[in-house]
Amino acid sequence: MTAGRFEELHRRRTGRSAIETTRPFPGLATALRTGRTRHLPLDPAARGDREARVLDAVRGISPGQLRPLSWVAREAGLPDGPGVERLAGVLAANPFTVLVPCHRVTYEDGAPCDAAYRPADGDALRRAEGLDMTEVRAFARSGAVLLGSDTTRIFCYPTCAHARRITAPHRVPFTGPRDADLAGYRACKSCRPVSV
Numbered sequence: 001m002t003a004g005r006f007e008e009l010h011r012r013r014t015g016r017s018a019i020e021t022t023r024p025f026p027g028l029a030t031a032l033r034t035g036r037t038r039h040l041p042l043d044p045a046a047r048g049d050r051e052a053r054v055l056d057a058v059r060g061i062s063p064g065q066l067r068p069l070s071w072v073a074r075e076a077g078l079p080d081g082p083g084v085e086r087l088a089g090v091l092a093a094n095p096f097t098v099l100v101p102c103h104r105v106t107y108e109d110g111a112p113c114d115a116a117y118r119p120a121d122g123d124a125l126r127r128a129e130g131l132d133m134t135e136v137r138a139f140a141r142s143g144a145v146l147l148g149s150d151t152t153r154i155f156c157y158p159t160c161a162h163a164r165r166i167t168a169p170h171r172v173p174f175t176g177p178r179d180a181d182l183a184g185y186r187a188c189k190s191c192r193p194v195s196v
Contacts (some may be wrong), residue, residue: 014095036063053077056092061104063127065191066136067160068108068145074194084108091115101125109159110140129161144173146193148185153179160191 005021010018018026057075061067061091073084091102092115101126102116114122126133139147139158147163150170155177156163174180177193187193 013093013097019158026191034063050076050078051090051093053196054087055096057098058091058094058100058102058105061101062161063104063164064145065157065161066104066110066126066131067157067191068106068107068110068194069113070194071157071192072105077156088115098125108147109111110136116154134176139173142173143175145176146174146180146182148172148174153185154188155185155193156188157191157193160188162188162190 005016010016017045053076054072057072060075069084069087072087075077078084078087088107091105091113094100094102094116097116101112103112103122105113105115105123107113112119112126117125121132136159146155147158147166148171149163149166150172154162155172155174158164172183173187174183174185177187180187180193
């Protein structure tokens with residue numbers, strides 16, 4: 001890609017000119033290497049309060065994990081309901097495509113949202129974070145969206161670090177938090193699952 005083409009795409013996406021430099025912004029290389037961008041200073045406020053809150057919520061998703069749009073809405077302090085699906089539009093306009101990791105957001109059925117990326121790019125980023133999308137998609141096709149442990153009686157999103165440690169004989173799939181609650185399970189305090 002030429003510098004002129006990059007500038008054109010950058011201006012279209014962000015409304016700002018790119019600033020040429022020979023040194024990366026402090027902390028940028030580490031954030032890109034680790035996938036932990038939460039504390040990297042960005043300026044999403046220029047996008048508007050609602051958009052800034054959505055982008056900040058997405059920054060809170062840990063590397064190697066996925067969260068549905070309803071989780072993003074709750075973390076951003078937005079109301080639940082049909083408007084949750086419109087969050088994909090906010091993600092599609094994400095001016096910080098890798099620094100705000102939209103590839104970690106899914107639709108409610110577990111399918112990747114990938115609003116800010118081409119599907120192949122989102123899959124490559126998830127693969128780099130150790131996510132097995134074949135396994136994630138198979139789990140989503142089963143109708144389950146949450147995974148519980150019959151030893152701890154806690155339920156999580158299936159990509160939560162805690163859920164990934166549940167051994168096969170102790171996995172209990174749930175179609176939603178209500179099913180898990182009725183079975184006597186409690187929500188993980190780390191991934192904080194929400195109703196779907």
